[in-house]
Amino acid sequence: MVAEKKIPRRLYKYRAFSNLTLESLVADQLWYADPSTFNDPLDTRPSLNIDLDVQQLENVLRRLVENRVRSAMSAAAKTIRYQGPKTLDHIERHSHRRAEQLIADVAYNATNPEYDFGDPHAYLLGRYIEEELLRQYEKGIISLAVRATCPLMWSHYGEQHNGICIGYSVPAHVANEIHLINYGGSRLVDASDVAKMLDDDEIARKRVDSAAPHRPEGTTGLPP
Incomplete structure (x- = not known):
């Protein structure tokens, strides 16, 4: 715009x-x-140009997911006034776990033999990054x-x-x-x-x- x-x-x-x-x-x-x-x-839907390798794409997706989950959980914790060190540590661990689980799922799904084109791993990571961008810009x-x-x-x-x-x-x-x-x-x-x-x-x-x-x-x- x-x-x-x-x-x-x-x-x-x-x-x-x-x-x-x-x-x-x-x-x-x-x-x-x-x-x-x-x-x-x-x-208004972005389309990702994949100009990074798989490891870099995983890092981008990891950070997007962690930021989103951390933000949502922090807002919920603030609402119920849970802001102590244990709560913050739980939020960090859960955000990281969610991101790592998604990345593992993508890697597993990329082995599907039905994907008979280019690099399915990079392709799937790109699609999930697009989804995370849409969530980030959800207005x-x-x-x-x-x-x-x-x-x-x-x-x-x-x-x-x-x-x-x-x-x-x-x-x-x-x-x-x-x-x-x-x-x-x-x-x-x-x-x-x-x-x-x-x-x-x-x-x-x-x-x-x-x-x-x-x-x-x-x-x-x-x-x-």
Whole structure:
């Protein structure tokens, strides 16, 4: 996604006129959809370019899984106020165990004789890394339009010109969190960039972000 420098003061949502639309207006609420539910299964889904060897791919997957499990368990422990040394040690051991079990499973599955192409081990590791990236960037997305007079939008989303178009003012404090949808962008992510991102390389992170559905929770996509 490429940040739009000039954000309009008002954005628009084309909707069919329904009870759900009325409820959202009365409650002054917007729905942020899970990218995995989009009509296009490739929309916002990154595709990994495997430019690392198996050992390096395993290390990337290990770190992604450990980070995810550690974050989830730490949040749960904080909720129930379990934050002592034993809890932290348990979280670290469990995170490592989960990652190692997955890596062992991948290695075993790669021996399946039905995989009769290239390097099935690297292929499977790549697919699991893609899944971990999707989990890491799991945020709700809402798409709004910059114009209220687009015939195509009225046709597709405005109930064939029989619905309504709702205008929303854009508060100044969220303007920087709104991004222009880049329909021609690449979904390709280099595995080496994911590895660098895990080492806090901000340039690599930006490259990964541009191909994955990474928009801060509650932000908006703008069709041009």
